[in-house]
Amino acid sequence: MRSPRSPRASARVRALLVASAGALATLGAACGGGQTQGEAFDPRWKDDGGAGITAFAQRLAAQQLAGRPIPLGADxxxxxxxxxxxxxxxxxxxxxxxxxxxxxxxxxxxxxxxxxxxxxxxxxxxxxxxxxxxxxxxxxxxxxxxxxxxxxxxxxxxxxxxxxxxxxxxxxxxxxxxxxxxxxxxxxxxxxxxxxxxxxxxxxxxxxxxxxxxxxxxxxxxxxxxxxxxxxxxxxxxxxxxxxxxxxxxxxxxxxxxxxxxxxxxxxxxxxxxxxxxxxxxxxxxxxxxxxxxxxxxxxxxxxxxxxxxxxxxxxxxxxxxxxxxxxxxxxxxxxxxxxxxxxxxxxxxxxxxxxxxxxxxxxxxxxxxxxxxxxxxxxxxxxxxxxxxxxxLPGAPAGAPPGGEPSASRAGRLAAQIERAVTLPQPELLPMQRLLLRELAALPGEGATRALSDLASDAATPPSLAEDAREALAARLDGGGDIPEATPSP
Missing domain, CATH: 2.130.10.10 (YVTN repeat-like/Quinoprotein amine dehydrogenase)
Incomplete structure (x- = not known):
């Protein structure tokens, strides 16, 4: 009669091998050195200090160097x-x-x-x-x-x-x-x-x-x-x-x-x-x-x-x-x-x-x-x-950043314009993310950020609570000597 055992005492594994061994690609023989002790999926195992998984990684790396790389997946x-x-x-x-x-x-x-x-x-x-x-x-x-x-x-x-x-x-x-x-x-x-x-x-x-x-x-x-x-x-x-x-x-x-x-x-x-x-x-x-x-x-x-x-x-x-x-x-x-x-x-x-x-x-x-x-x-x-x-x-992909990276003024202006568009999206559920982006906009340097705050503060498309936040950020920016945008000529 078999003695009772806890489910944790050993993992229950049923493995059915149907295909022949030749049908499987191999990584070679067992990894060798520091093998895992105990049954698969048994948390009560004898820790080998990482030797077994390290040996497996080394064997896999050797196979890649020998011209058997891991294939890339479909895009x-x-x-x-x-x-x-x-x-x-x-x-x-x-x-x-x-x-x-x-x-x-x-x-x-x-x-x-x-x-x-x-x-x-x-x-x-x-x-x-x-x-x-x-x-x-x-x-x-x-x-x-x-x-x-x-x-x-x-x-x-x-x-x-x-x-x-x-x-x-x-x-x-x-x-x-x-x-x-x-x-x-x-x-x-x-x-x-x-x-x-x-x-x-x-x-x-x-x-x-x-x-x-x-x-x-x-x-x-x-x-x-x-x-x-x-x-x-x-x-x-x-x-x-x-x-x-x-x-x-x-x-x-x-x-x-x-x-x-x-x-x-x-x-x-x-x-x-x-x-x-x-x-x-x-x-x-x-x-x-x-x-x-x-x-x-x-x-x-x-x-x-x-x-x-x-x-x-x-x-x-x-x-x-x-x-x-x-x-x-x-x-x-x-x-x-x-x-x-x-x-x-x-x-x-x-x-x-x-x-x-x-x-x-x-x-x-x-x-x-x-x-x-x-x-x-x-x-x-x-x-x-x-x-x-x-x-x-990718055909038609944008040109890479100029040598030395995107100039800081260009980056701030681009980011300000991107934030402004996102903040004016008419979807109430977006408010938490829009508030975060508005705080980011308020911290950006340059005239582009100031202009974006000004537009958001006065644009009827801006949700009212965000428009108020934009006005406060704009006032703090101007009181602190921030960049003042040039007046836009009347049409």
Whole structure:
């Protein structure tokens, strides 16, 4: 008779290997040195001091140097459309026609690598992200948390129909299930590289799971909350609400807070936006308030940990703002024509998708429009991936900043004009963000800022409470000897 044991005493894992070993890309033999002790997803494990996850990172780096890089994902926006969330629409961001795929959805679709994964009415499916062409369908229960893909294998994270168990499926692009994992741990959004799935769980662990042998080969431990594993720019990251950690030679120091981690500065923005929502949550097919207030950034894939391009973006309904990733200083403001529901950062810019189904690509430094794409119809939610896109590849992209950067006077004038437009948007729900921007405007130097305050104070389109704030800021500015704009000649 088997002795009873606590659910915490060991994880319950059921793994089914369907595909042959030759069908899987490999990272070589077991990582070697400092292997994880204990069963997968067991919090009572013997800590190896980061040796196993470091060895895995080193082996992966060696493979990349040998000419086997991590593939870049498709650059695409995918929206949920139709009454009752019964249709997916997609459009490539680097050119190409929009596509449509009809299927009921019980949760937000996931875009990962070269695929779009959806689940509805007991059917799990994958589409080619660029064309919408169906790749495979399978019967599946539960609800979709997220997915990862490396161009050959798609790993899908589900929560069971009872909500008490996590289910992870590794499925080839031919539709064959290579591995199934079930466990009581809450497993977040996964990633996959070769025959290894990277599975975040319990808010602070990432298990490296060998899809061929069916076991944990390494584990990362982190101080900051971690519920996402993802590929970006040819590197692997683990992230949460406000930080992302790169898988590199320093990954074993994650428990001590000394891995290659980048955190976004806290600006106290309205809506309390986060970089990544909790990966163990199931996102509904229709966007919520938290989707309308989000942070977007692209962690640096190489070199010192940081944000690529030194900018992150924040959205609040129809307003997007760019900030310096180190200081948090406001860099630009963009006023959209509809609520912004989703987006992604790419090398040199941000791709933001709105409720009309329009995708606007913005220059990361100044917030100017580089290009637009269209899903062709309004959407209830939108997911964007922009992994390989670069600003230099966009036709009609604005010229780069002059040598030495944008002159301070030009920057202040441009930013003042951008803020003025955002502050006059006629939507009462925007008031918290508009007030923040008005304070930023009052602190800007130069005649352009003074003129913008004067216009806002007298413009009938300015909401009354903001007009009063503008008058007070203008009075303080002029009393302090600020710049007085020249009178505009009468027509």
């Amino acid at each position: 695409v926006a995918v929206g949920v459309a139709g009454d009752g969330a019964r249709r997916l629409v997609g459009v490539p961001l680097d050119g190409g026609p929009a596509w449509t795929f009809a299927h009921p959805l019980d949760a937000r679709p996931a875009v990962a690598g070269s695929v779009v994964v959806g689940l509805g009415q007991g059917e799990l499916f994958a589409l080619d992200a660029r064309t919408g062409r169906p790749l495979w369908t399978r019967n599946a229960g539960g609800r979709l948390r997220g997915a990862g893909d490396d161009g050959e294998t798609t790993v899908v994270s589900l929560v069971s129909t009872t909500g008490s168990t996590s289910v992870v499926l590794a499925i080839g692009h031919d539709g064959m299930v290579q591995r199934q994992i079930e466990d009581e741990a809450a497993i977040g959004v996964p990633a996959v590289v070769g025959r290894h799935a990277l599975l975040p769980w319990h808010g602070r662990y990432v298990t490296v799971f060998d899809l061929q042998t069916g076991g944990e080969v390494a584990r990362g431990v982190f101080q900051a909350p971690v519920s996402h594993a993802f590929l970006s720019g040819g590197a692997i990251f683990f992230g949460g609400a406000s930080a992302a950690t790169r898988l590199d030679g320093a990954i074993g120091l994650g428990a001590a807070g000394r891995a290659s981690t980048v955190a976004l500065p806290d600006r106290g923005l309205p809506g309390a936006p986060v970089w990544m929502a909790d990966g163990t949550d199931v996102l509904p097919p229709v966007a919520s308030a938290s989707d309308r207030a989000r942070l977007y950034a692209r962690p640096r894939a190489r070199g010192a940990a940081g944000v690529e391009g030194g900018r992150f973006a924040a959205t609040y309904l129809r307003i997007a703002a760019g900030f310096d990733a180190r200081s948090g200083a406001l860099a630009w403001v963009h006023a959209a024509d509809a609520d912004l529901l989703g987006g992604a950062a790419y090398a040199g810019g941000f791709a933001l998708c709105d409720a009309r189904g329009e995708v606007t690509l913005l220059d990361a430094q100044r917030g100017t429009v580089a290009r637009r794409a269209s899903l062709g119809q309004p959407v209830a939610a939108c997911v964007v991936q922009a992994d390989g896109l670069t600003a230099a590849e």
